[in-house]
Amino acid sequence: MLLFFSRFLVIVLLTTAPALVLAQSEPSVIGARAVLAPWSDPIEALGTLQADESVTLSATVTDTIAEITFQDGQRVAQGDTLIRLQDAEEQALLRVAQALRDEQRNALGRSTELQNRNLAARADVEDNQSRLDQAEAEIAALNARLQDYQLKAPFSGRVGIRNVSPGALVTPGMALITLDKLDVMKLDFSVPEAYLNRLAPGLSLSATTAAFPDKVFNGEIASLGTRVDPVTRSINVRAELDNPDERLRPGMLMEVVVRQQPRESLVLPESAIQPDGNRHYVMLIDDHVTSPRLRQQSVEIGERRAGEVEINDGVAPGDIVVVHGLQRARDGQTVRVMGLIDDDTDVRDLLEADR
Structure with missing residues (x-):
């Protein structure tokens, strides 16, 4: 029985061997x-975003808030008035100065007419002209002071969340509202000084953030720092990223990949x-x-x-x-x-x- 099984196994192996060899071959x-x-050698770094322009507006005088003209997060244009302080006293002083200017202007007209008829001295005309100039200078000073009672947007951008209300007393230096220009973002990061000879303005890069893991933001290097940090032996680099939908915000952490030596x-x-x-x-x-x-x-x-x-x-x-x-x-x-x-x-x- 054992001999018969051995012969049967040999026959099976011999008949299946070509198929196995074919399958293996x-x-x-x-x-x-x-x-x-397209290919490039990457330089990886971590960077922090800043707004293209950013400012915290504060008062320069002490007074109460009369009007707030914006909503939280609103987009504003350059020159828009955002906060107006109570300026009733200054407006009254301006009207007084304007009345005095009109009086001096009339006095100058009368003295000039009399002087043309040789009925008044030339000195009287000059004195009246000096008083008129002084009144106009006072009006200009009051108008300049009134500008301090209106906080206007120095550039177009988006305001932040306000923490003040009408009627609140403000003092010089008190932070009232933030304004950021977000359509272009500045990305600051540092790289080892060994890469300095490979970096130049205009070099392209990509950046990602945990807030938008599926989105890659492309930009380019705008400028290089003028000094190497003697402790870290690194140089600061600033890039610019387009941000038309304003998804990126100042302070965000980003992973940066600089594409140096681009080639095919x-x-x-x-x-x-x-x-x-x-x-x-x-x-x-x-x-x-x-x-x-x-x-x-x-x-x-x-x-x-x-x-x-x-x-x-x-x-x-x-x-x-x-x-x-x-x-x-x-x-x-x-x-x-x-x-x-x-x-x-x-x-x-x-x-x-x-x-």
């Missing part, structure tokens, strides 16, 4: 095409790379034959970024490499290509379609 793989794409490079998915010590390989798929065949190719890699790697040598644009199924792939082996990944198709899509 043609594994299923998924490929990707090497493409030229050959790019492959990182999953295509097979490391072996200090060397790196890919499995090229020769699709110009009836049965696609693999060829192991040594490559020289450059920088890496999320899910991708820069290829400096060893692969040409348009070459197809294995990105899934490398565990069973061997040099010179024929394979079944399940498909190629691209911007619209990933490995999961191809695997589900092949079921």
Whole structure:
């Protein structure tokens, strides 16, 4: 019985061996095409946002609030009056000064007419002119003082939350309202001084924040600091980000990636790379034959970024490499290509379609 079973097992193995060899010789793989794409060497940093223009308005005189003309968070235009203080006394003084000016103007007219008839001295005309000039100067001073009783927007922007009410007594230096210009944001961050020779105004960057994890904000470097911090050995950098929808706010923390040395490079998915010590390989798929065949190719890699790697040598644009199924792939082996990944198709899509 044992002899019969052994012979039966040998027969089964001999009849199934070709199928096993065929299955092992043609594994299923998924490929990707090497493409030229924009590339840059990243410099990563943490930055803090500031408004393009920002001010806290305060009073310069002591008086009570007569009127508040804005709502919390309202957008205002340059020159809009935001807060008006009680100015009844100053308005009364202005009317007195205006009346005195009119009186001096009439006196000057009469003395001038008399002097033209040689009925008055020239000195009287000059005295009346001096009194009129003094009255006009007093009016100008009062008008300037009245400006201190109105807090106006120095630029267009969005006001913050007010913490004062009509009737409240304010004093010089008391913070009344904030105003920020938010359509453009300043992003301040620092980088090690070793990168100084690679940075310049106009260099592009991207920034992200935890408040909007799916949004990437693009901008460029506006200016570099003039000094290197002797303690941290870093230099301050200021970038500008467009913020047309005003989602970004002053004080927010942002993760910054500066794209230095921008260039066009050959790019492959990182999953295509097979490391072996200090060397790196890919499995090229020769699709110009009836049965696609693999060829192991040594490559020289450059920088890496999320899910991708820069290829400096060893692969040409348009070459197809294995990105899934490398565990069973061997040099010179024929394979079944399940498909190629691209911007619209990933490995999961191809695997589900092949079921």
